[in-house]
Amino acid sequence: MKAFKTILVSLLTLALVSAASAAATDIKITGSTAYRAAAYSAIGHILKPGYSFGWVGKAGSSLNSSNEAIFHGFTSTGNIEVFIG
Helix, strand or coil, rough: HHHHHHHHHHHHHHHHHHHHHHCCCCECCCHHHHHHHHHHHHHHHCCCCCCCCEECCCCEEEEEEEEEEEEEECCCCCEEEEEEE
16 A cells, blocks of 8 residues: 555656646846846847737837836747746
């Protein structure tokens, strides 16, 4: 009976790890406005074409002058789904 429980727990653990690795990855970036444009450019190069993004700022503002931005897509390497904000 002990071997059965050990195997059962092992299988459940593997199932949970597999489910957890399939979830999207959240990446939070905070810091100075001095490197904002460079950070957004780097994010654009990390993600596959077709990613989506949005930003909050004053009327008529651009992504690089925004107060806050969020990106969603898949990485070029590894095809990992990410939310970056």
